[in-house]
Amino acid sequence: MKKVLTIAGSDSSGGAGIQADLKTFSAHGTFGMSIITAVTAQNTQGVFAVQDITPDIIKEQIKAIFEDISVDGLKIGMVSQIETIETIADGLKYYNPKNIVLDPVMVSKSGFHLLKTEAENTLIDKLLPLATIITPNIPEAEVITKLKIQRLEDMELAAKKIYNMGTKNVLIKGGHLDGEAIDVLFNGSEFKYFNAKRINTKNTHGTGCTLSAAIASNLAKGYGIEKSVLNAKEYITTAIEHSLSIGKGVGPTNHFYTLYKKAGMLK
Incomplete structure (x- = not known):
C-alpha cells in the first residue's frame, strides 16, 4: 500500500484540512499520515480561532514519520x-521526498487569513521550489504573482510566472471566474485544460484540500502529473455532486460516496 503524508492544519468540523486529506487518502486506497501545523476552531460557518503548533513539535513530527515510514x-x-x-x-x-503537492492555503471561504501576510514571501521562496505541483485558486494565484486574473489568458500568464519561481508544475483552479470552470495546468512547455461543469450546491467546504490530497494520492500510486490531475478532478466532482448538507453553513463534500455506493450502503 502506498503511503501519503499531509502537512496541514486540523479542521474541527472534519470538512477540510487534515481530516479531509486523510479521508481522501483512504478513498484512494492509500495509507494516510499527518503532520499537524495548526489547530483551528472552525465549522461550516467559518474559522473562529487558530492555535499554531510550535516549530519544535512540527520538526519532531517530520522526523518521526520519515525516519520510520x-x-x-x-x-x-x-x-x-x-x-x-x-x-x-x-x-x-x-x-x-518525491511527489510534493503544495496547496497554498491563504484565506478561508469565510475570509479568515490562514496564511499570515508576512509569511507569503517565505512560502514562495522556501516551499514553492520544492513542489512537484502547486495548486492555487484564482485569489491565491493573484497574491503569488501580483497579477489581476480575470480571464483564461490571465491564468496562463500567471501559471508561467509561478512556474518561473521554481516549481515543476502549476495548476491554477478557475472556479472563481464567471462562466465555465476551467483549470489550467502548465508544465513549463505546454498547457493542459480541465473543464468541469458547475454544480449547483453551496456545500463546497474543503474542496481545495480534497483536490490537492487526491493529486498527491494519484502521484503516489505512480500516475503522471496530467493523469493525476484528471483523476483528482473526477474524484472531487463526484464528491461535490453528492456533497453533504451538514451544519448551518457551507457543508462538506462527500469523500466516500463512490466507496459507499460500491458497498451498497446508499439507497
Missing part, C-alpha cells in the same frame, strides 16, 4: 507562519 506522496496545506514554513522546508530538503 517511506513517503510515496506528500501534500502541504495550511502553514500559517514563517517559522512553520522554514521548519517544513528544512525537513523536506533533508529527507528529500
Whole structure:
C-alpha cells in the first residue's frame, strides 16, 4: 500500500484540512499520515480561532514519520507562519521526498487569513521550489504573482510566472471566474485544460484540500502529473455532486460516496 503524508492544519468540523486529506487518502486506497501545523476552531460557518503548533513539535513530527515510514506522496496545506514554513522546508530538503503537492492555503471561504501576510514571501521562496505541483485558486494565484486574473489568458500568464519561481508544475483552479470552470495546468512547455461543469450546491467546504490530497494520492500510486490531475478532478466532482448538507453553513463534500455506493450502503 502506498503511503501519503499531509502537512496541514486540523479542521474541527472534519470538512477540510487534515481530516479531509486523510479521508481522501483512504478513498484512494492509500495509507494516510499527518503532520499537524495548526489547530483551528472552525465549522461550516467559518474559522473562529487558530492555535499554531510550535516549530519544535512540527520538526519532531517530520522526523518521526520519515525516519520510520517511506513517503510515496506528500501534500502541504495550511502553514500559517514563517517559522512553520522554514521548519517544513528544512525537513523536506533533508529527507528529500518525491511527489510534493503544495496547496497554498491563504484565506478561508469565510475570509479568515490562514496564511499570515508576512509569511507569503517565505512560502514562495522556501516551499514553492520544492513542489512537484502547486495548486492555487484564482485569489491565491493573484497574491503569488501580483497579477489581476480575470480571464483564461490571465491564468496562463500567471501559471508561467509561478512556474518561473521554481516549481515543476502549476495548476491554477478557475472556479472563481464567471462562466465555465476551467483549470489550467502548465508544465513549463505546454498547457493542459480541465473543464468541469458547475454544480449547483453551496456545500463546497474543503474542496481545495480534497483536490490537492487526491493529486498527491494519484502521484503516489505512480500516475503522471496530467493523469493525476484528471483523476483528482473526477474524484472531487463526484464528491461535490453528492456533497453533504451538514451544519448551518457551507457543508462538506462527500469523500466516500463512490466507496459507499460500491458497498451498497446508499439507497
